[in-house]
Amino acid sequence: MPPVTRVYSTACVLTTLAVHLELITPFQLYFNPYLIFQKFQVWRLVTTFLFFGSFGFNFMFNIIFTYRYCSMLEEGSFRTRTADFFYMFLIGGLLMNLLGFFVNLLFLGHAFTIMLVYIWSRQNEHVLMNFFGLFNFQAPYLPWVLFGFSFILGNSVIIDLIGIAVGHIYYYLENVCPARERLFESYDGYDYIEEERDIPPSIMCLCAHPYGGLLDVRTDQPLYDRTDDTCIRYMKGTNMMFFGGLIMGIALEHSNLHRRVALKVIVLFGSSVKKLMAGIMLVTMFLSMWISNTATTSMMLPIVDSILLEIYIANNFKEKNVVLQVLPPNNNNNVKEEEKENGINGEVTNDSNQSDQTIIGNMEHSDLKTLRKALMLSIAYSANIGGTATLTGTGTNLVLQEVFHDTFPSSTSLTFTSWFIYAFPSALITVVAAWLLLFLFFLRNHKETKESGEQIRKASQLKYEELGNLTFHEIAVTIHFVILVLLWFFRQPGIYPGWADLLSNDKSFIKDATPAILISISMFLVPARLDQIFGKKPDAPNGIDRLLNWKVLQTHISWGVILLLGGGFALAFGVKESKLSDVFSDKLQHIEMQPVIMTFVLILIGASVTEMASNVATANVILPVICQLAVHMEVNPLLYIVPTTIGISFAFMFPVATICDFGLARVEEPDKTRYMTQEVVTQYYRAPELLMGARFYTESIDMWSVGCIFAELLGRRILFQAQTPIQQLDLITDLLGTPSSDDMKYACDAARVHVLRQQFKSPSLPSLYNLSTYTNAEAVHLLCQMLAFNPDKRISASAALNHSYLIEGRARYHSCMCRCCYNFGEIRRYATDLEPNAPMPFDNSFEKELTSMSIVKDRLHKEIMQKCMSSNRVPLCINPLSASFKNFASSSVAHPSELPPSPHCWE
Structure with a gap:
């Protein structure tokens, strides 16, 4: 049974059993806003989902459906994405709790079950269902069938409607919204918080504040003065x-001073793994106090990777057989530029007397994987924590300073010094606590020898010496x-x-x-x-x-960050001038709660919201309201806003909460936990028919991808590199010209209208000759046939292999390898540098064993792992639990075998 399903199902059964044994009563479990906020009985937010009534038909119906569809979701679309599945639980529960304030419902467990059923049915639209043998229907109708069944039994249909509504909201945010690319951006909170638009929505405050009526409270102020007041907030x-x-x-x-400081601290601390992690966390914390968290993380990742490489080499080879040498960059012309940047200039050379001796590694993959996870997490966490220690460490602290000074202009209690005196000790304590938790969770059973600790110190010292003198x-x-x-x-x-x-x-x-x-x-x-x-x-x-x-x-x-911060100040100004903060504070001041408890609640609210939104945007929206709340409650505002600001900066719960967590995108995984992806076509290589709504995966789609890769090999750059699918299609039409209606016969109607209503474009295929100096007429001809807009006119794989451009290349590997097989007049000569040295004829019997896609994937994985081991490199692969992979897997370009985006995205 999957873990989340097991925990939730068990909790439901135990809760019902406890009520049946009269250990607790339903009156202690039901949802009651008054008891939650006035009596601080916050457990009711959770227990309202755990009780389905006493043992009987209603309980059995809900628990069976909950277990069935919860497990199918967790083992299906959420496989290897346990964190995302828990995230779905959290979002669904929060939305239902919010609806519970407006609807008089005591228990929401049945609505939660309907939500699970709805999400599964929408993600499996083509599954045929049967209702007790009476009639058949498609899976998307299942929630409505249950809705009708509840209506016939006389149950409350409001619960079913809440479950369907919340399920649809989550399905839209998880599956539909990432796949839709809007042609026009609107000014709203979601756009501002997302921070991922070409034009930062924060500058739209310049339009929204004067013309949107947000500053109309001051009726005596002319329009241009309102614009000036808004512009001032940006700088x-x-x-x-x-x-x-x-x-x-x-x-x-x-x-390069930051790199010198980082390596020096690692040299001082790096005599063991636990000390190494402590040194990495301390130096990351210190640097993030003055440099942006993202820049600090990006700088520390290659340093840690290079040290991990040395640990891997040290544990794989005997010291008597291998000599580790770190060469200066000018002594090795074959070192890649990216390795020079990351400081990985070392190489492993065998002793001259033992060059033929076989080297066998003894490093366990799980140890390396666990160590790398711990170090990567330590960098991400300490970068976030260190940013809270100074006012300039993160934009959230500056938002606090600006909001506080705007609300209390005469106060001088919040300065760089006063903030540092408060925040630095707490940041240091938090880093120590994070180090302890990471050590206990990842490294308490780590196998470490004296030799490996010495190797860490030597590797760090050599990396530091490469920097030269100060x-x-x-x-x-x-x-x-x-x-x-x-x-x-x-x-x-x-x-x-x-x-x-x-x-x-x-x-x-x-x-x-x-x-x-x-x-x-x-x-x-x-x-x-x-x-x-x-x-x-x-x-x-x-x-x-x-x-x-x-x-x-x-x-x-980062000019966008500066605009974002200024836009946040403008947004806070609008919240204050429109009296919105006063409205919220008036509603909240009647809550009877001790200041300490209120502080804890505000920290939880800030830390929860920032897991799904930008830290700066969250602070700009929440902090003005909290300031007014403190004034109405006659409490020192710093008691509320300072801890809340720290909580907003601690975006740790989900990988998407902060960009610093993206460092975990690559980890080594053992064979037993590997899940290779399905058919994946990145957006850069995606065929135009897929971009325009085609629902069939054919050979021509693969040929388009091969053509894009072929062009990339010729030009050493991506041919169609765009940020969105619509921009991708525009780049394709810029090269191939506006297609005819017959060429777009597989496209949806809305996509076809979108292309045809644009200005007519002429083909620019001669520009393909500029890809490189080696591009000839045969290469361009083959490329044009691979990149035909109409998939029916696109060249097939067999025809491409028989193209004149590729026949010449195949002749160089002719099995006979005799000169009589080459036509000297067509410059097809015997190439001595490509002469094969195989001891026996080529054996293609292995191809007969590849009878299924799973066998191909398994063979490919083993081949990659063997190459990684033989080349003395840390085997890296896609981590399906990382934020980068999950964002990619949920996007519209990840799985062409699934249904394409809705045609409404073209309207």
């Missing part, structure tokens, strides 16, 4: 402080960094007058944005080389090298 002092912090972070990355560039950036931190700390420490108080008695005369921009300007002026300061050897290609230049800044800075 306030807090945003400029964040901008200065980003510039300092980019300077640290540009000088440069003047790194020293200068360090000095600027220290000065900036000191200026932030001692501007207005509160305990004694700061340097800002010496310049003016006005508390708001100088704020934290001033030193941030001042230090940024200084880094644009100071040379990066010591000899250029004194005018010696100004031999830089573009003059004097600076600590930071505009080209580097423009390339690395």
